[in-house]
Each structure stands twice: as C-alpha cells, then as structure tokens.
Amino acid sequence: MSGEVRAIFEPKSVVLVGASAKERVGAASPVFFGSLVHNTLRFFKGKTHVVDFSGRLDGAVKNLDQVPSGCDIAVMVLPPKLVMKNLRKLFARKVKAMVLVAGGFDQHQLEELTRAAAKQKVRVLGPNVLAGVINTTKGLCITLERGLMPPCGGIAMISQNCAVGTAMLDRACAYSVGVSKFASIGEGADITETDLLEFLTHDKETKVICIYLESVRDGRRFLESIREAVQKKPVVVLKGSTVREGVERNRIFVAALKQVGALQVSDIEELLSVADALAKQPCMRGNRVAVVTNVSGPAVLVADVLSREGLALAKLSDNIIKKIIQKYPNINIADWVDLGIDANGDRYKFVLEQVLSDSGVDGVVVVNELKSTFLKLEDVQEAAKAVKKSKNTPVIDIVMCGEDCVLVRNELRDKNVCVYDSPRKAAQALCALCSYGKILKKVGK
C-alpha cells in the first residue's frame, strides 16, 4: 500500500495538465495552473512535462498523447467534466498516480473515476486538493500558491482541509520550521489519511507526523496505524469539527486518539511549536525544567506557565550550584538561574554545561533577551552549541521580544534549535516532549 503512495511523494517525473487561456474561476483557474507550473519548474528536481490545452505556455505540449509514457504523477488542474473526458488518454500514458486539484465531482463521476483508476492501478489524491503535495528534499511543490515552499526538515504534515494545510505551510515558512513532506487529502476518494500515515511512518526523512483531522474513514484502521507509528515517531493531531460533530462524539474521538498515543493540540500555532520540538529535541525523561535567563521577568512567566501545564522547576544540586557560583559569584540561583543582564556568550556556555550535567534536570529553557541587556546576537550561538552537545535532555530557547525572536531564529537557522516567542509555546513544546517520553515508556520503547 505505502509503496503505491510513494509515487505521490517521490515522483521522478510529473505531468501538469491544465489550460492557460481558458477563463475559469475556482480551482481549475488558469492563474492557479500558472502558479503550479511556476512552482514545479522552480523547485522540482525531477522531470516536468506541461500539457496546456490552450497551447500557449512555452515548452508545453497541447495534447496528453505527446507526454512520454510511465510518468509518476499527473496533476489535473481541470474541471470534473474535462478530467473525465481525458481519463482514458491519461491512463494510456501509464501514470502511477494522479492529483485532482478541482472539486465538484458528482457521485456518479467519482464512482466511475475510482473504479477506472483501481482497474489501472492508479492511485488518486483528491479531488479538491488545492494545497497539493510537497516533498522538500525532492523540490516537489504541487501547490496552487506561488512560491509556498517551506524549508527542509523533519516534520510531515497531512491535512484534511486545504486552507488549514496552507496555513500550516505558511507558519512553517514564517517560523523557519523544517518540513519533510506535506499532503492535503481533499475528499479522499482513494488515498486516505491512513494511507499517508502508513507511508510517513516508514519515511526516513520524517521525524514527526502532524495531522489535521475533521473526520476519519475506517476509524479502527486509522487508530491502529497511529499505534504503530508512535513506536517509531510522534504523531500530533489537531482535531477540528467539534461543533459540527457534537461534544460527546468529539470527546470519544479525543479519548481514542489518546488511547493509541497520539499527541493532541488545539490550534495551528501549538501544532508548529510542538512539532518543531519533537522533530529536533530528545524526549523529556521527567517533568523537571531548569530555566537559564539573563532577565528575570520572562523567567517568572515561564515558571507560571510551566506549573500550569503540569511541569516543575528543577532544583539544581548543591555541587552544581557551587561550581557556578565559584566562577560567577553574581549569578542568582533560586527558582531559576539568573545570569544577569551583563551575561555574554561565555557565561551562557559555562552555566548551560553545568545545568545539563545535573541529573535532576529533565529539560532546559534558555531565555536570551537582547533588548535592555548586554547580550549580543552572536552570543545566542552558545545555546545552540549546548543543544548540539545535549543528547538526552531537550533545550529550547525563548526570546519574548518579537523582533528579536525573528533575529535569533535567523541567527540559529539550521542549528536544530527551537526558538519560541512566548513562554506558553515553550511550555507546550516541553509538555509534548514529556508526553511522548511517557508514551514511549508505555509502549516499551
């Protein structure tokens, strides 16, 4: 099953089918077709063939017959009627899978399409997948939004809704959060969330799987797939549609996800925060968090939110405290480690090394504020170095000032550090690392 889904995510060749001149609104609009062609030519490392029924685009052919046989995916930016009309021609080209961008197929068309596709062993993603498919390492960017391509990384995303999926991608770009693969399912006539989940479970580039769900087909199989996946990597679910489904039904859904070890989040922001940490950091063995900061205010807020989320402040051992004070007598160690506003990279480096060597510490929050302190932007590299050295204890970074957070995030790009602009997001991330630790213990890993 997942072998067939592979063609969707890892195509060597792609056929884009649309009409550049035909005035249409909706998903089959020539504007979207243009964006899709642009994205593919700009990013895709494999072979691209463009079929333009209008015959206007440079390098495009006008007829499906002119496309070489055996391409991996055909992306159809056509209204249902034209898709149906060209189905036989398309199958004659022996494509392995197709993505149906437009929605609006009636029941009869859908049945005919899925039956014919099954007969030809062609897998179908869609219909109604405007957000498409992305594979960052292969440069595959089948989206209708021009240039929407997140950086490479370990997060895979599946969305049952295109707009929510697009928002997830948009945030990933905005926060420089690395994505491995993305797919929106649309109406799921053939390929379902479970098919994608099973493929991503075994995908080496994917460290964490995120899913936006509104409903589910074949609920028990889906849950069993999650149960299997969480033994290898965390699965984070954002469940929508509580109001439409009713409170009790949703509570059962939530309980079922919990039972099989999925982590659950309540919005896209939390999804990104949590997934970023899970992709880059080790699990927390316990719930004790040490906070190392150069200003006290943010640490107060961090401490508050940690306790609200059920985490505790770590108590450093006397031995470690002694070592720190010996070298830096002015450092204040109480509920957290206050380095003082004059702290520089060296001080961060030394203290983080000590804190990370304390067996009473399960996780570390580093606060490095740039405003009204003597910390320089390049000093935050010390946090990154500590993260790199720390194999078993997660370290995450908070910069509460928004502008500075963007600067620090840029400075630490490609350094495998999670940088958050709020204590709440940091606490959510640590909670997820803690929960996944417990889940792994439960499944005996």
Added chain:
Amino acid sequence: MIGLAAAKKKVTELLSSVRKEGRLELTELDSKRILAVWGVPVNRTELARDLSEAIKAAREVRYPLVLKIASPDIIHKSEAKGVKVGLTSELELRQSFDELIDNARAYKPDAKIFGVTIQEYLPPAREVIVGALQDLYFGATVMFGLGGVWIEVLKDISFRLAPLNAEDAREMIQEIKGYPVLADIQRAPPADIDALVNIIQKVGQLAHEFPEITEIDLNPIFVFDNGKGAVTADARIVLGGRK
C-alpha cells in the same frame, strides 16, 4: 465465571430470546442476567410475578431488601414510584407489593407488568456509572463517571475504545475530575479501583463482542472500600436494529 465461548453462547441465546419477544430494550432482570453471565458482579435479583412468589423470594434473598417494578414498558422506575429500598419485614413487603403495582398502573395504564423484582439490599457506598455505546467512527466505546450530579450537571465522564487493557481502564478512572472522591483522601479509605477496572473491561468486551448491543448502562454501581468489591445495582441494555 464460565469460559468466554460458553458465555458468548449464553448471551447470544438471551439476546435472541429478547428479540423474539419483540423487544429491543432489555429489562433490568434480563440485563443483569447477561452481565452476570459475562462476569460482571450484580446484586441478587429475582422476579416475583405475584405476592406469594415475592414472599418466597424474599426469604431466599433475605431482608433487608429492595423491591422494584418489573415492566418492559417502564424504563425510569423511580419516576413511576416503582422502587422501594430497605424493606425489613414480610409485612412491609406485602404493603409495598400492591403499592408498586398500583403506582405502575397509574403511571402507565397500558404498561405490561411482569411483577416485581426482589433484590439484595446493598449498604451505602460510593456510586459510579459505567456505560457502553457504538461510536459511528470507532465502534464499541466505554464510558465512566461518578453518579448523579457529577454526570448530569458537570458532564464529568471519560471514554475509551473497547476492548481496553487494565491500564487504559485505570487511566479512564483517574481522568475524571471527581477522581479524588474515589481515591485515598480525607479520612475515607480508597474505593476498590481494581474491582472497577474489571467491570469497565468486561463491559467494554461485551460491547465489542456484540455490536448489536447499542447501549449498556450500569447505573449505579456501588463501589465499596478497597478490597471489598463493586456491585451493579441497576442495569439497562439496548439492542439496535429491528425487533
């Protein structure tokens, strides 16, 4: 408890005999029979079709006892003034028997009345509810909560899919906000959580093995102090599909 295969066969028989009578809602007595076969502890419950049977059953079950109206058409027995708790003598039983029958007739004149059930009286304990339903996405699902206002007002319930292991059942008990009521707090010894875990697992397994059962409601279950068990005091099972 008898073996699983034998229990399954027995439950299948009981369910089909209910269907043959043209009913989808099982009486308390039927429901408790099924639960007992399935290994869920229930209080002793005997049907008495008339007063002489009632007196005879009472001698076996022993006073004090509980008297409840037995009618397939009366689901909410308290609402029909069809329950008497803590009868201590034959004199009380004689008076109560006629009273319950009269109350039932007044409540629903066309109700079919089988008689009354004579039930073992359970000493006061913490009360909980265990239920099951068939979810549209996931099938057999169990529900747990404390009785009364905890569920009705606070909606303090937890769910898990069936079948579930002991760890899941324990988590489900600990998940509700009212858990401290059952746990080791404030002078009172903890409730028998292990006994509850067993009931939750059994009810889940029953719903899982018999998808035709659309609803199970054990309400209330009396949970005694740790080591002293838990007993179902009232139960209702509903079947899906056609009669």
